[in-house]
Amino acid sequence: MSIIQxxxxxxxxxxxxxxxxxxxxxxxxxxxxxxEKKAVNNISFNIEEGELxxxxxxxxxxxxTTLKCLSGLIYPTSGKVSVLGYNPFERKSDFLKQxxxxxxxxxxxxxDLPPMETFLLNKEIYGVNNxxxxxxxxxxxxxxxxxxxxxxxxxxxxxxxRMKCELIxxxxxxxxxxxxxxxxxxxxxxxxxxxxxxIRTYNQRYHATIILTSHYMEDVEALCKRVIIIxxxxxxxxxxxxxxxxxxxxxxxxxxVFNKQIVRKDIENLGxxxxxxFPKAAILVKRExxxxxxxxxxxxxxVADINIQEQDIQKIIREIFTSGII
Amino acid sequence: xxxxxxxxxxxxxxxxAELLAYRANFISHLISxxxxxLFQIIWINLLTYKNQSIFGWKxxxxxxxxxxxxxxxxxxxxxxxxxxxxxxxIIDYGQLDxxxxxxxxxxxxxxxxxxxxxxxxxxxxxxxxxxxTLSKFQIYPSLIQILSYIFLMGFGxxxxxxxxxxxxxxxxxxxxxxxxxxxxxDLTGVSRYPKEMILKTNNYAIFFFLPITLIAAAPSRxxxxxxxxxxxxxxxxxxxxxxxxSRLFWKFSLRFYTSxx
Amino acid sequence: xxxxxxxxxxxxxxxxYRLKSFIWxxxxxxxxxxxxxxxxxxxxxxxTVTGWTMSxxxxxxxxxxxxxxxxxxxxxxxxxxxxxxxxxxxxxxxxxxxxxWIKFCEETPYRLLQCVYGIIFVLISTLVxxxxxxxxxxxxxxxxxxxxxxxxxxxxFTYKLSLGLTAFWFKDAKGLHSALDVVAxxxxxxxxxxxxxxxxxxxxxxxxxxxxxxxxxxxAFQNKYSINILFQIIGFxxxxxSIMLIFNRVLWNKGIKIxxxxxx
Numbered sequence: 001m002s003i004i005q006x007x008x009x010x011x012x013x014x015x016x017x018x019x020x021x022x023x024x025x026x027x028x029x030x031x032x033x034x035x036e037k038k039a040v041n042n043i044s045f046n047i048e049e050g051e052l053x054x055x056x057x058x059x060x061x062x063x064x065t066t067l068k069c070l071s072g073l074i075y076p077t078s079g080k081v082s083v084l085g086y087n088p089f090e091r092k093s094d095f096l097k098q099x100x101x102x103x104x105x106x107x108x109x110x111x112d113l114p115p116m117e118t119f120l121l122n123k124e125i126y127g128v129n130n131x132x133x134x135x136x137x138x139x140x141x142x143x144x145x146x147x148x149x150x151x152x153x154x155x156x157x158x159x160x161x162r163m164k165c166e167l168i169x170x171x172x173x174x175x176x177x178x179x180x181x182x183x184x185x186x187x188x189x190x191x192x193x194x195x196x197x198x199i200r201t202y203n204q205r206y207h208a209t210i211i212l213t214s215h216y217m218e219d220v221e222a223l224c225k226r227v228i229i230i231x232x233x234x235x236x237x238x239x240x241x242x243x244x245x246x247x248x249x250x251x252x253x254x255x256x257v258f259n260k261q262i263v264r265k266d267i268e269n270l271g272x273x274x275x276x277x278f279p280k281a282a283i284l285v286k287r288e289x290x291x292x293x294x295x296x297x298x299x300x301x302x303v304a305d306i307n308i309q310e311q312d313i314q315k316i317i318r319e320i321f322t323s324g325i326i
Numbered sequence: 327x328x329x330x331x332x333x334x335x336x337x338x339x340x341x342x343a344e345l346l347a348y349r350a351n352f353i354s355h356l357i358s359x360x361x362x363x364l365f366q367i368i369w370i371n372l373l374t375y376k377n378q379s380i381f382g383w384k385x386x387x388x389x390x391x392x393x394x395x396x397x398x399x400x401x402x403x404x405x406x407x408x409x410x411x412x413x414x415x416i417i418d419y420g421q422l423d424x425x426x427x428x429x430x431x432x433x434x435x436x437x438x439x440x441x442x443x444x445x446x447x448x449x450x451x452x453x454x455x456x457x458x459t460l461s462k463f464q465i466y467p468s469l470i471q472i473l474s475y476i477f478l479m480g481f482g483x484x485x486x487x488x489x490x491x492x493x494x495x496x497x498x499x500x501x502x503x504x505x506x507x508x509x510x511x512d513l514t515g516v517s518r519y520p521k522e523m524i525l526k527t528n529n530y531a532i533f534f535f536l537p538i539t540l541i542a543a544a545p546s547r548x549x550x551x552x553x554x555x556x557x558x559x560x561x562x563x564x565x566x567x568x569x570x571x572s573r574l575f576w577k578f579s580l581r582f583y584t585s586x587x
Numbered sequence: 588x589x590x591x592x593x594x595x596x597x598x599x600x601x602x603x604y605r606l607k608s609f610i611w612x613x614x615x616x617x618x619x620x621x622x623x624x625x626x627x628x629x630x631x632x633x634x635t636v637t638g639w640t641m642s643x644x645x646x647x648x649x650x651x652x653x654x655x656x657x658x659x660x661x662x663x664x665x666x667x668x669x670x671x672x673x674x675x676x677x678x679x680x681x682x683x684x685x686x687x688w689i690k691f692c693e694e695t696p697y698r699l700l701q702c703v704y705g706i707i708f709v710l711i712s713t714l715v716x717x718x719x720x721x722x723x724x725x726x727x728x729x730x731x732x733x734x735x736x737x738x739x740x741x742x743x744f745t746y747k748l749s750l751g752l753t754a755f756w757f758k759d760a761k762g763l764h765s766a767l768d769v770v771a772x773x774x775x776x777x778x779x780x781x782x783x784x785x786x787x788x789x790x791x792x793x794x795x796x797x798x799x800x801x802x803x804x805x806x807a808f809q810n811k812y813s814i815n816i817l818f819q820i821i822g823f824x825x826x827x828x829s830i831m832l833i834f835n836r837v838l839w840n841k842g843i844k845i846x847x848x849x850x851x
Contacts, residue, residue, distance in 0.1 A: 073423050075585045089584070096429035108424060110340065112347040117340050124333045125430050153347065350759055357762030365769040372778050373625065375785060381628040502607050512614040519621055526628045532620070 001085070003177065003209050004047035004070065009079035011040040011065055011233075039065040041233035042079070047211070049176075052203045054224035054241075055213040058321045062233040063213040064103075067179050070211070071101040083177060097126055100175035102183060108169055114151045115165035119172050126173035133172065140168045143198050160191045167198075178202070180212045184219055196222045217314040231321060245310035248320055252290040253309045255282045260302035270297065279304065284311075333430065334438060341441035355444035359403070363451045366396050370518070381522040386463040387550050388520070393456045394549075395518045395542040398479060400449030402486050402514070407507075408440040410494050414504035417497050422583065433576055437491070460549070471548045478545035478558060481565040485541050486514055488568035495572075495579040517541040521557075537564050590684060590692050597696040608697070612656055612704040619652040622779070637782050643809065647780055649712055650805040653705030655777060658736075658800055660744045662694045666751025667760070676846060687835070690748060698740075723810050731817040732807045738824040743800045745831040752835070755842030770795070776802035796827040 014034050040062045047053055055063045068074040069081055072088030072095070081088055086095035109118045123133045141147045144164040149157055157165065171178070180199070184192040200223055203210050214220055220227055221241065229237040229244075237244060254271070257279050264276045270293050271285035285293050290308055297303060310316075345352050370392035374385045383391070413436055416422055425432045460466070467475070490510050497506055521539040524532050544561040547553040626644045639647075670676040679686050724732060750767065753760055772778065774797040781792050781802050792798055803820050806812065812820070 068423070071427055073426055073584060075581070091426070093429040096427060099427075101423070101427045103423065107421075110344060112344050113340065117343060121333075121336050121340055124329070124336045125428055125435075127329055127429070351761075354759045354762040358765035361762070361765040361769045365772065368773060369778050372773075372784065372788075376783070377629050380625075500606055502604055503610055505607055505610050509610050509613050509617075512617050516617070516621060519625065523625060523628045527624050529624070532624065 002046035003049040003084060004045075004211075005080070005082040006046070006066075006070070007044050007080040009040055009043045009066065009069060009081060010038070010077050011062075011069060011074060012036050012038045012077050038233050040069065040076075043230070043233070043235045044079075045228060045235065045238055047209060049209055050203070050207040051226060052199070052210045052224055053212065054220035054227040055211060055230060056217075056220060056227055056317060057213075057230035059215075061230045063230050064181055065233075066230065067101070067181055067211065067213060071099060071179055072096070073101070097173060098175055099177045099179065100170050100173070101179045101181070102167060102170050103181040107166070109154045109162065109166055111154050114153055115157075115169065116150045118165075118169045119150075122169055122172050128173050132174075136172055136174050137168070140171060143201055144168060145194070160187065160194075163187065163191070163195075167195075171202075174206065174208075176206075176208055178208055178210045180210065182214055183212065184214065184216055192216070192218070199223055217317065221313060229317070229320065236320070241313065244313060245316055249311045249316045250287055251284050251311055252287050253282055253284055253311055254290065254294060254297065255280070255307045255309060256297060256301070256303055257305040258302055259304035262301060267297075267301070330430070330434060333434075337439060338441060342443065345443055352444050355442065356447050359400075359445050359447040360451060363396055363400075363448045363455075366392055366518075367455055381520070381526050383520055383522065384550075386459065386465065387546070387552075389459050390456065390465075390549055391520060391542055391546045392518045393452050393459060394475075394479065394546045395515070396452035397449055397456065398482055398486065398517075398542055399514065400445055400447070400452055401483055403445035403448065404442050406437060406487055406490070407445075407511075408442045409437050410490055410507050410510065412436075412440055413494055414497055414507055417501050418504055422498075426580070426584070432580070433491075433573065437487070465550050467549045467551065471551065471553075474548040474553070474558075475545045478548065478561060479542075481561050482517075482541040482545055485537075485561070485565045485568055486517075488565070488572040489513070489538070492568065492572040492575055495576045498579040498583045513538070514541075517543070537568075540564065590688060593689065593692040594696060597693055608700050609704065612701055612708070615652045615655045616708055618777075619648040623648045639780065639783065644780075646809055647805060649709050650808055651777065651801070653702065653709060654801050654805050655775075656701035656705050657698050658739050658743050658804065660694060660698065660740075660747040662690055662744065663747045663751035663764070665693075666690065666748060667754035671751070671754040671842075671846065672758075680843075680847075686839070687748065691744060694744065724808070727814060728807075728810065728817065731814070731821065732804070734821055735807050735817070735824065736804045738821065738828060739800050739804045742796060742824060742828050742831055745828065745835050746796065746800075749831060749835045749838050752838040752842050755838070755845050771797045771800075774798060775800055776805070780806070796831070799824050799827055 013036070015037055043062075043066060055066065057063045065074060069076050070083055070088055072091045075089050084095060084098055086092055088095065109115055119133075119137060122128075128136070137150075141150060144167070146161055146164050146168070149161050149165070154162060154165070167183075183199070184195055187195065196219060199210060199212070202208055203223075212219065212223065225240060227237070227239070227241050227244070228235060237247065239247075253274065256267075258281070259279065261278065264273060264281075267273060267276075267281060267283060271283040271289075273281065274284050275282040283293075294306065294308060297306060367389075370389050374380075374388050378385050380388070416425070416436070425435055428435065493506065493510060493513075497503055516535050516538045517540075519539055520543045521536055524536060524539060540557055540561045544554075544557040547557065623645050626648075627641060630641050630644070670679065676686075679689055682689060750760075750764065753763070757763070774781070774792040774795045776798060781789055781798055784792065799820070803824075807817060807820065
């Protein structure tokens with residue numbers, strides 16, 4: 001049985017609209033107009049133990065709502081959810097002791113005290129025994145490289161150290177399933193890389209199942225083999241990251257290194273010239289014609305090196321969202 | 327359950343550590359709670375300055391009633407009230423989720439996490455004022471009466487908590503009313519008035535507040551030897567009923583929260 | 588024009604917070620109602636020593652509910668926490684209107700809304716409890732009453748603004764604020780009319796500015812004073828307002844140096 005099973009999950013919310021200006025406020029004082037918003041629209045997927053999955057989607061796509069349904073925070077409008085064999089919404093203690101939901105930007109650490117105090121509190125809350133607590137803390141602190149700041153007041157820590165300690169405090173019970181909502185938001189590049197390394201190690205070492213939502217494609221590209229793309233509450237792709245290009249992109253890029261002088265105009269009829277700075281050039285061509293155009297270039301031009309590549313994943317995904325392909 | 331006791335012991339320690347880390351803040355709050363205690367004592371003394379006996383209560387009995395309220399509020403503000411102010415912020419900033427995802431009853435965590443030791447000053451000053459008042463008016467309650475007083479004050483405290491929880495759950499439905507807690511302070515303050523005062527007015531709208539008037543009055547009566555068994559029984563009953571209703575409404579509100587988020 | 592825009596923007600926010608505004612009003616309302624009930628039971632039809640009848644007392648506490656919500660400014664928390672401690676003050680320093688007036692335009696719409704609630708409450712309670720508020724002021728007295736209210740508002744606002752400015756020096760002034768709040772409540776007449784205090788306490792009260800913020804506006808409305816006394820009250824209010832303004836200036840000038848030097 002898959003560790004996470006989602007069947008026809010849907011979730012709708014009620015919201016209201018207000019007209020701008022003073023008159024609008026006055027009107028809404030007396031009457032409000034409600035409308036229904038479908039945040040998650042009939043999503044289904046299965047996740048096996050030990051997978052590291054990325055949820056991608058623009059703002060408001062329904063990623064966070066789906067995550068909240070999986071962790072039992074939101075009651076679905078319809079559909080079935082099963083995590084670790086439990087119905088998350090029942091919020092059974094045994095279930096909650098095995099998961100962790102980390103939403104970036106939330107502060108759980110007590111500000112005027114060292115992070116250790118919060119760790120000890122969570123130890124009691126999650127019922128971690130002394131030996132496990134020490135072992136877990138030792139491993140996590142080493143992985144995160146924060147061993148020497150555990151007893152320094154949180155207010156005195158840098159943002160990076162604080163985020164790491166927040167993460168430790170929410171993982172002190174070594175969860176089997178980890179939900180990470182925008183974990184690298186607001187962090188600098190170095191921190192992002194360290195955090196990714198930590199997530200990868202945690203997944204590999206403890207065979208933990210991790211679902212990650214992120215705006216940063218670098219997170220997903222670095223960590224996830226499998227991604228689920230969600231837009232307007234619907235699942236529009238569920239599979240390997242590498243095959244996204246094949247499925248969605250209608251173009252490929254041919255990169256060429258010329259060994260004799262040519263003019264940009266010469267290659268303009270082959271496709272859209274994306275880049276030309278002699279001796280290098282890159283052309284965007286239709287997927288079906290790529291091979292044909294490649295041999296054409298080899299025949300007609302003085303080529304030192306030539307290569308066919310998929311379009312940049314980030315560009316493809318951006319295109320999927322902006323053009324609204326469903 | 328043992329786990330909850332462990333968690334609470336850790337909470338008491340962590341709050342004490344916070345007190346030590348932020349000493350100036352502690353002193354400031356200590357002064358503040360002393361000022362408000364003095365205010366209550368001056369309040370009742372001014373009101374009863376010219377009145378020797380009102381609606382069946384003697385001046386000294388009313389003073390003892392107000393001081394009992396002060397002692398109750400000392401415990402309430404120390405162990406409970408800060409959590410309700412935090413609850414307003416937690417709901418406002420969308421942090422309720424991190425409590426719901428913990429394997430422990432969220433009502434327990436949200437009600438007891440913060441402890442304001444500085445508010446114990448109200449309890450201490452109140453006890454001193456009580457002893458002074460009792461001896462000034464030469465009232466000497468027996469040991470049984472004192473124990474009954476303490477026992478009933480416990481029920482009064484739980485009643486206050488239940489009323490606060492019941493009304494604070496409304497913040498889940500209307501997150502913008504985070505100033506509700508300020509109102510709750512004044513609502514609890516109604517327990518300084520005895521029920522006889524309300525009954526005398528024949529104003530049915532105010533009868534709604536009668537349950538609150540039992541909170542401090544029923545225990546106080548044991549001190550000056552005018553206990554009414556009916557009142558005592560009613561306080562215990564109301565305590566139980568309100569505790570259950572508040573928990574049910576809290577759970578119901580959470581279901582709303584998790585459905586609407 | 589700019590000030591008006593700030594004013595209107597805050598008026599708009601008020602409509603969105605109708606429930607919240609109502610709850611803010613509930614506290615003084617409850618306090619007043621219960622004190623009225625207390626005195627009803629206590630007086631039992633008799634008058635108090637200094638000639639305050641039950642109808643006087645009822646009127647006093649009803650007006651207290653209106654006065655304490657309208658005239659008690661709450662500007663000090665925003666000034667201390669957001670502007671000074673969090674550093675938001677910086678953006679005000681660049682504006683062409685002085686900080687004093689910006690804060691004034693931010694605060695006043697909320698106070699006016701509370702006043703509206705208060706007036707509605709008073710109207711409803713006259714329906715419920717009968718007509719206790721006899722508006723028996725002559726035209727001259729009415730004009731003087733309005734002046735007293737306006738001056739009281741400015742004294743209250745300036746005092747609270749100055750209190751907020753102490754955040755330039757104190758990290759946590761809760762103890763100080765509480766002590767002053769307690770004193771202001773007692774000597775402003777929030778518990779009972781100052782006239783009914785013990786003599787020694789009355790004398791102390793009149794030496795503080797607090798009666799001039801709450802107590803005198805209420806009792807002036809109740810037509811308890813001759814024109815001469817009204818002029819005296821106004822005189823004292825000008826005195827206290829001047830002191831508050833000077834105090835405010837001093838705190839501002841000294842404090843702003845610390846603030847900008849700290850480079851927050």
